[in-house]
Amino acid sequence: MARMEFDRIARDGMVLLGCGKMGSAMLAGWLARGVPAQSVHVIDPAPSEWLVKTGVHLNGTMPDAPAVAIVAVKPQMMGDALPRLQAFGNGGTLFISIAAGTPLARFAEALGEKTPIIRAMPNTPAAVGCGITALIGNMHVSEGDMTLAESLLAAVGATVRLEDEAQMDAVTALSGSGPAYVFHLIEAMAQAGASAGLAPDLAMQLARATVIGAGQLAAGADETAEQLRINVTSPKGTTAAALEVLMDAETGLPPLMERAVAAAAARSRELAQ
Numbered sequence: 001m002a003r004m005e006f007d008r009i010a011r012d013g014m015v016l017l018g019c020g021k022m023g024s025a026m027l028a029g030w031l032a033r034g035v036p037a038q039s040v041h042v043i044d045p046a047p048s049e050w051l052v053k054t055g056v057h058l059n060g061t062m063p064d065a066p067a068v069a070i071v072a073v074k075p076q077m078m079g080d081a082l083p084r085l086q087a088f089g090n091g092g093t094l095f096i097s098i099a100a101g102t103p104l105a106r107f108a109e110a111l112g113e114k115t116p117i118i119r120a121m122p123n124t125p126a127a128v129g130c131g132i133t134a135l136i137g138n139m140h141v142s143e144g145d146m147t148l149a150e151s152l153l154a155a156v157g158a159t160v161r162l163e164d165e166a167q168m169d170a171v172t173a174l175s176g177s178g179p180a181y182v183f184h185l186i187e188a189m190a191q192a193g194a195s196a197g198l199a200p201d202l203a204m205q206l207a208r209a210t211v212i213g214a215g216q217l218a219a220g221a222d223e224t225a226e227q228l229r230i231n232v233t234s235p236k237g238t239t240a241a242a243l244e245v246l247m248d249a250e251t252g253l254p255p256l257m258e259r260a261v262a263a264a265a266a267r268s269r270e271l272a273q
């Protein structure tokens, strides 16, 4: 994290509302990057053992004007949870919400129209520093605010800026929910390996290692995903036989993935209602 951003948080403090799966993943990254535990104030009804051990302030007195307030509760809990942060609205506190669906306008209504608010969509590989987060801010967010948010989220992976809040539904459907698709791919590959005659444990070991290895290869390679796929595919070989099934324009993976991502994006739009 850039020194200036670090100083702002260390001096004025940071509030984290909700410390479940995503909140913990991000907090682990921030603490590892040198955000002092004593500058972090967490509000969560049932703190985990890990959270207690971090040494952050838990469900106690809040700083007067924290540099940042991060909202990491479920969209359905927003109505109950947000009033806890209302006092920081319309002031110097930058709000960052990672909630799916919930639009910037909803936060402005709850916190005050002049509140600087950033919507961010991370994903669970943030827990191992390999997430990707897309961000967009409202009109009260300055370049300095955006840099601060990017520094925080860069602690747990890559960041990209969006140009239009409407893109957030598709981002949520692709990279926010996407890790689940990959985990399901592991499950499906393992099941197919077992159906092809392998013991279930061995099939799972092979499927998991294959997805991890392919991911690492993709991460380090200069080639496109398409080229990496071609590299595996010997002419008239086994991969070509499988890809004929997987790449079928009507029954293959592309139309299935399109339907899955469209369903997630539609749900993201519904959550905004």
Ligand SMILES: NC(=O)C1=CN([C@@H]2O[C@H](COP(=O)(O)OP(=O)(O)OC[C@H]3O[C@@H](n4cnc5c(N)ncnc54)[C@H](OP(=O)(O)O)[C@@H]3O)[C@@H](O)[C@H]2O)C=CC1
Pocket (backbone or CB within 6 Å): 017, 018, 019, 020, 021, 022, 023, 043, 044, 045, 046, 072, 073, 074, 075, 077, 080, 081, 098, 099, 100, 121, 122, 123, 124, 176, 177
């Ligand atoms: N999981 C994911 O892959 C991703 C999630 N998100 C978004 O992140 C947000 C959090 O998701 P996730 O971490 O998975 O959910 P979790 O349920 O794991 O975490 C939410 C946390 O908020 C706590 N909480 C509930 N009510 C309140 C309250 N009133 N005040 C403070 N804390 C409260 C919950 O406590 P308790 O469990 O005791 O109710 C829980 O610890 C969601 O908005 C989701 O859309 C974004 C990207 C990816």
Ligand SMILES: O=C(O)[C@@H]1CCC=N1
Pocket (backbone or CB within 6 Å): 100, 172, 176, 177
């Ligand atoms: O399933 C959800 O709604 C959240 C948002 C993206 C990933 N998990």
